[in-house]
Structure formats: C-alpha cells, structure tokens
Amino acid sequence: MIDNYSWITVLPEIVLLALSCVIALVDLYVKSPQRTLTYVLTLLTLALVAFMQAGYAVSGLNQYGFSKLIVSDQMGNWLKCFAALAVMVTLVYGRPYAGHREMMRGGELFTLALFGLLGMFLMIGGNNLLVLYMGLELLTLSSYALVALRRDNTLATEAAMKYFVLGAMASGFLLYGMSMMYGATGTLDINEMAQAIASGQIRHQVLVFGLVFVVAGLAFKLGVVPFHMWIPDVYQGAPTAVTLMIGGAPKLAAFAIMIRLLVEGLLPLALDWQQMLAVLAVGSLLVGNLAAIAQTNIKRMLAFSTISQMGFVLLGMMSGVINGNTISSADAYGSAMFYVVTYVLTTLATFGIIMLLSRKGFESEEIADFAGLNQRSPLYAGVMAICMFSLAGIPPMVGFYAKLSVLQALIASGQAIDIGLAVFAVMMSLVGAFYYLRVVKLMYFDAPVQTAAIEASADVRFVLSVNGALVLLLGVMPGGLMALCANALASMMAG
C-alpha cells in the first residue's frame, strides 16, 4: 500500500536520484577541466541530502514505507547522513587528485559517487532481502566503474578486474544465502523472516546452511579474513580518491546491512552467527595486524589495517546476545556502530593526507614518502599523527573510545571466552600500534626526502583541518556521538 508516509521515507532518495540525473545532464555542458560547476552542484546535493537525513534522525522518525520494503529509522537516518557527509569529504579531497590524473574528462566521478551513495541508502534503509541486494549491487557496480575510471592505468584496470570478479562472486554467495532463507521461511520481508524463524517451525539445518552463505557474502563485502584477499589489491591499485570512495562511506552501509540481515532478520540464529563472527574477527585481527607490518606501500598497509579494524567491529557485533539474552545487545551493536563511524572519520583524513602529498605525475604511495613531513608542514603531519594514534587506539583520540566500547561490550558478557577474546584483541592492537607508530616516526624523526611544496586549495585545507580536529575533539568529548549510536540502536532493537 502506498500512502503519504511511504513518500516521506524515501524523499531523500528521490531528491538524490533526481539531482544526480540533473548533475549528469548539466555536466555535459561544463567545459572547465576542473568541473567546478559539477563539483559545487554535487556538494550542494550531498549537503542537502545529509541535512534532510539529519532532520529525519533528530525528529526520531520511525516509519516503514511501501508495504515494509523500506524502513526509515533513527539508526538508518544517522548512517545515511554520515554516509552523505563522508562522500562529500571524499570528493573534496579527491577532486584535485583526480584532476591531475585524467579522471575528470567527464563528470563520471561525481555522478558515479552519487549513484553509489544511492546504493548505500538502499542498503541502509532496506527492509526486504531484494531491496538490500539491489542497494548492494548499485553500490558495487558504481564502485567497479570508479576503480576502472583511470582506464589507461594498468594497475587500476587490474584492480578493477579483481574487484569485479571477486565482488560478483561475493554477491553470488549473498544471493544464494538469501534464496535459501527465502526458501526456508517463504518471505523476503526481514521482520516476517525473523518471526518465522522465532516460531521454531523451520528446520535449523536449512537455516544455518543459508546463514553460512549470508555471512560469507557479508564478510566478503566487509573485507574480513578469510574473505579479505581483494582488499589490499584493490586499495593499492585503485586511484587513491576511489580507494577512499570504497574504503570510507561504504563501511557504514556494510555495517547497516549486517544489522538488517543478522540482527533484525536472523537474531534467533544469533548463537550460530556469533560463533562465525568470532572466528572471522580473530582471523582478521591476526592476519590484518601481522601482514600490515610487512607493507611498504601505505595504501596496502592501510588495507590490512582496515581488515584488523573490521575485526574489532565484528567483536562488537558478536557480543550482543549472551545466553539467549538480548538485554545488552543494543549496547554491543551501538559500540560497533560507534566504531564504524569513527573509523570512517579517521580514514577520511588519512587518505586525504595521502592525496594531498600526491602531485601531478607523482603518487605518494610509499610509506617512506612521509619522511620528514613535520618539517614540510607541521599542520598536515599533526593531522596524520592524530589519525595514526587514533587508529592505534591511543587516548585521547577517538579511536580509543571505539576500542573501549567494543571491549566493554565483550567484557560485559562476563564469559571467560569473551574476556579471553578481549585480551587477544588488545594484544593485537599492541602489534598494530607498531606500524601506526612507524608512520609517525617517519614524519617526525626522519629527514624529508621529498622537498616539493605541498599545494592545497582552500577547501581541501579547511576540510582536512576540521576532519583532523574532529578526530581529536571527539576523543576529548566522545559522549555525544556515543549516546547517539547507543540510542539509535536501542530504538531499533525496541521497535
């Protein structure tokens, strides 16, 4: 049944879609090589959409639309708002970089980013297996094209091929798992599926069989061990602006789809998927941290770092249901959401600095390129150092509170195995501290190798400074964002 409320739930998506089409058309008439008009229109669109979503979130809207195909709840609206902002920041950092690398012969960078965001919105707001899948495909198809945008570059095209093949396989996994779920429960609706499973009428084996494929598909998209192989290659091969487009905002959407499928849809199977997530988390923490030490390419290092950070997110996800009791699960999922949001914030600034150090004809991709950055620019070295300390989880950066809340969720379960996992996780973050500190060491202790002046336009400088300051300030005052995540999840679990 389509009523007025249905239109409200998808209004931001409609605005986004309409304006994306307008921008695609307008861009045909833009002659400037910098595509300033397209750029400004895109940013305005993103700002408008983010603003609308923030308004929805603040108003506490909790509404299903189109016969429950779509849901607009607090968690989803905040995540959409953050995703729009993240794409916006990505484009601010990425435009000068892309401009130097012949990626802006047309306006595809902008329109594909907008369509990718639309896909994320569907992933975040979907309440139906097919809608979720459609959103995921819209996002990944835009991403494949974005990775291949630099079509004359062999590394980029190779990365695009790898990404496409592995991504298609992952989508296949997910779709297969979804079809098993549909076959077992007879519905595509997330809530009905949960009710059907909770009734206990359905054979457990069939469900677990489907669940394995769903979790594997999600693990592929999230990039956790053992489904992580594409992450380092794609991060390294893709142009840095696109790497950020893949490694930034989509993590928010991946988190949301995990919540929609596993928590909202398959919570009665929590005992099963929590065990799977635990194994994935342990593997990711181990492989991600150890492999990152050996890297000399900073994008590759950050790729392995992502793998380990996602391991932490999974730890938060797997500590929700304790002995069949969901009383503290909102806390646990809230901690995972806080982790993802702060991780994206930090990643944006990190890649922003990498793009800033790249020039026309020079990719600043080796870790060694950071040598002596403090002498070249104390501001940018400071921002990068804040990000590295944050990723390492050193207070007072925001990354510490992310780790804290996940560890708290683990320890609150009171089970010996979970406390053991917490000890394992902190020991792994000690290993992680080493490679993050190595970047700080290069920036502060070593003499510069590169001496070229760092050029940055006013918008990049401004956004980057704000971004770095936020990583620090949210660490000094983390309460607001933490409460926001906890409340969003609490209202979702209640409704």
Add this chain to the structure above:
Amino acid sequence: MGLLSLAIWTPVLFGVILLAWGRDDRARAVRWLALIGAVISLLVTVPLYTGFQLGTAEMQFVEHAPWIERFNVSYHLGVDGISVWFVLLTAFINLVVVIAGWEVITRRVNQYMGAFLILSGLMIGVFCALDGLLFYVFFEATLIPMYLIIGIWGGPNKIYAAFKFFLYTLMGSLLLLIALIYLYTQSGGSFDILTWHTLPLGGTTQTLIFFAFLAAFAVKVPMWPVHTWLPDVHVEAPTGGSAVLAAIMLKLGAYGFLRLSMPIAPDAAREWAPLMIGLSLIAVIYVGLVAVVQRDMKKLVAYSSVAHMGFVTLGFFIFSDLGVSGGIVQMIAHGFVSAAMFLCIGVLYDRVHSREIASYGGVVNTMPKFTAFALLFMMANAGLPGTAGFVGEWMVILAAVKANFWIGMGAATALILGAGYTLWMFKRVYLGPVANDDVKALQDINAREFLMLALLAIAVLAMGVYPKPFTDVMDSSVAELLRHVALSKLN
C-alpha cells in the same frame, strides 16, 4: 573552574598555543612564552598546598562533572595527602626543564616546549583523576608527547628507544584497561575509583586484577625484571626528557599502586606482598650492583633510578605507616634528585657531547661552581643525611627492620651500594687532574644553568633538613589507606 582543572589545563593551553603559533624564526619569543606558561602553571598549583586541609583523608579541591554519560564516566578530580605534592612537583620540574632546554634546543623549539608543557598537564591529570577512565586516558596520553620528545630530540639510537618506550609501556597498560573495564562491569556500571575502593571482590578476581594492574605499573615504575627499557630510553632521550621521565613519569606507576592496586585489591595485595618485597629487594641490590659497573653516566643514573624506585615499592608493601610514608617521601625526593642528576649530565653533555665516564676527569678544575652543585646532588643520590635522599630511604629501612630484620638488612646494603656507585662516578668524572683537552676547554655554568641547578639544590636541601611539610600533608591519607587495606574485601 577549579584549581585542579587550572593546574591541568594551563600548561596544556600554553602548549597548544606554542604548537599552533610558534615557528623557528621566532624562537626567542617562543622560549619566553614557554617560560611564562611554565611559571603560571607552577603558580596556579601553589594554592593547592597553602589551602590544603591537614588532618583529613578526604579528597580535597574536588571537581565533579559528567563526561561520557553512556559509560557513566565523570570528570572527577580531587587530591589527598598522597597526591597533592606530586602536582606541585610536576609543575616545578616542568619549569626547570623549560629552563634547561632554553638554548640547547635550536630545532623546532615550539614543538619541544609545547610537548613538555602538554606532558606536564597530562601527568598532573593522572595524579588528580578520581575516575578510572579519566586516569587511564591521562596515563596513556602521556606516551604521545614523550614518544615524540625521545624520537625527535634524542641521541643516535633514538628511534629504537622511542619504540621501546612506547610499546613496552603500552603493553602493560592495555591489561590495565581490561581490568578497568572489568571493574566497571563488576561495580554495576561505575568508573569511580572511590566506589571501587569499597567494592567487594572475590579472591581470584582480586588476584587477577592485582596482576593486571601490576603489568601496567611494574613496567612504569619500573620494577625488576621489566626495567630493561629504562636504561635504553634514558641514554637516548634528550636531557629534559630524561629528567621528566625519571622525576615524574616513573612516579605514575608507583602512584598507581597506592591509588588503584592496594585499595581495590587489598587482599591480593597482602597475599602477594612477599613477591613484591622480593622484586623490590632484587631491584635495590641487584640493579644497584649493575649500576656500579656502568661506563655511561646516564645509564648509571638510570639503574640507580630503578634501585631507588625499588625502595618505594618496598616501603609500600610493608604496609606500615612509616613504610608507605617513606615510599612517598622517597618518590618526591627522587623526583628532585634524579632530575638534578640528569640535568648535571646534560650540562656536561652539551659541552663535550659524550656521556662516557672515561671521557671526563678533573672537571672540578675547570668548572668549580658546577662541581659544587654536582657534589650536592650526588650526595643526595647516595642518601646523605641532610639531603632529600636520606629521609625516605631511612624511613623505609626503619619500617623494613621493624617488619623483618633481614628485609631491613637487604635494603640497608643498598645505601652502601648507592654511595659506592655514586661516589665512584663522582671521583672519576670530577676529581683528579684534568684528563684531556675537552675538559680543559670547559666553561663553567652560565647564569641560566646556575638558576636551574640552584632551584633544585634549594629543594633538595629544604626537603632534607625539614621534611615535616611533606610528611604532615600525607599522614592522615596514609593512615586511612592502611586502615582500608587492612580490611578484607572478600565477600
């Protein structure tokens, strides 16, 4: 804004201003601003002593505001007789260090001064925090400026030292974090340290918590056998970094025993006291012997620091008034003396660029004023009566003898060892004929160096001659702590 907040945030604010505004082409202004910041930071801590109420073990100058409501974390500050002197000590050492780095540091002066000012604010925060998470945040955050100080302005092997410092201490404190979160869940969602003090805990739990705390604090103190990072780090750190490290940072660990380990897990603390006393005695005797054979002056003082901190932990785990007070007095005294020792080495290093004892000899002939200061500090380090070094060691030995003659005997040997390595070093570096051309060319200390050493000399003598202001302040708090530790928390 309360006095404690002022004490914490004044130096941090000045540090941030220095980082943001300073450049090397206005180094002169940067130095003066840093000095002004350090002086103001010291001045704002003075009312903490003058306004301190004696005769009560209650927390004073308390500030309480919600901070992270999601985890029920509050910005809860307060000092008692145990911690108040460390706030003043930190601000004082910070001022001395700013003076010490005045013209020695020529590269990136603003970052150097800024790092020290911020570090001093963070360390004061550790001493004032009454909330577990706030404590941890300050405790960990101190690693960042120290890491940068060692790595940027350190010696030839600075990178190894900076990493060793950071990772070694981080390893310990991560277990502390787990213990803090565990206490949070056990206490039904509170990070308040004073609440934890009265929280009943089972025997095994207490033991686990005690050892998790031990992992963090033993590394920081450092206790034998996890002391190995300290000599490496001291050797490579710049003079100011060594001074702050020895004078204040080591005390963060010892303070942690008093504020967290002993009151939160009293049964475990009593149960494992023999272990702690054993480790302390090994530090005092064995590390004292190691100090004797060092050829590098900074390494010698570093090992001597480990031995002196052994006295501190020894005093704590005897669980007597005299022992704990002696340990705290020793912490303060060691703060003055070790800072002075490292600054003396710095004075020589700035001129000759060598820390080897063998590179010197007969310094007294060319630097008589400096040698007089050095002699005073050496004597204090050896524990000569009338200097700060004597009071605490004497109290601890007395308490040890009361508890068990052989423990006292072992601790007392350390005095002989301390006198041995300190005086032998003094003889080789300062006395005798002029050893080489480097020493011949030495200029005696200038007015700036005179000022910084004189400040420390006054403190060392004052504390040695009249320790009453120090012990008076801590009496009630120590008595209350011991009364609390004597009660079992087993449920």
